[in-house]
Amino acid sequence: MPVPLRGLSAMGIVAMLCVGGHILVVGLDELGWHWLYDAVHHAEEAVALIDGAPAHLMPAPDALPGLRPGVALAWPRLCPRQDSNLRPVV
Numbered sequence: 001m002p003v004p005l006r007g008l009s010a011m012g013i014v015a016m017l018c019v020g021g022h023i024l025v026v027g028l029d030e031l032g033w034h035w036l037y038d039a040v041h042h043a044e045e046a047v048a049l050i051d052g053a054p055a056h057l058m059p060a061p062d063a064l065p066g067l068r069p070g071v072a073l074a075w076p077r078l079c080p081r082q083d084s085n086l087r088p089v090v
Helices: 003-030 034-049 060-078
Strands: none
Touching: 003 034, 003 060, 034 060
16 A cells, blocks of 8 residues: 555544544533543643644544544454454455
């Protein structure tokens, strides 16, 4: 795979983790789990206060809640068992 496509693929994965994490955080907040939304919001404010931090780091705390379910869902596809009919994505 060409290098630019590898970089674009990595950026897409990070973007999807941020979006999925934010959806989970907002959904849990609406269900009454306010502590996670508050923690992510305070982490975003802390990142914004760092002098010289790039603007694209602002949504980074949203990626953390999306990381665990994302890995749990992708793991069987990325690392299949030997007796499985699934082939790993390359």
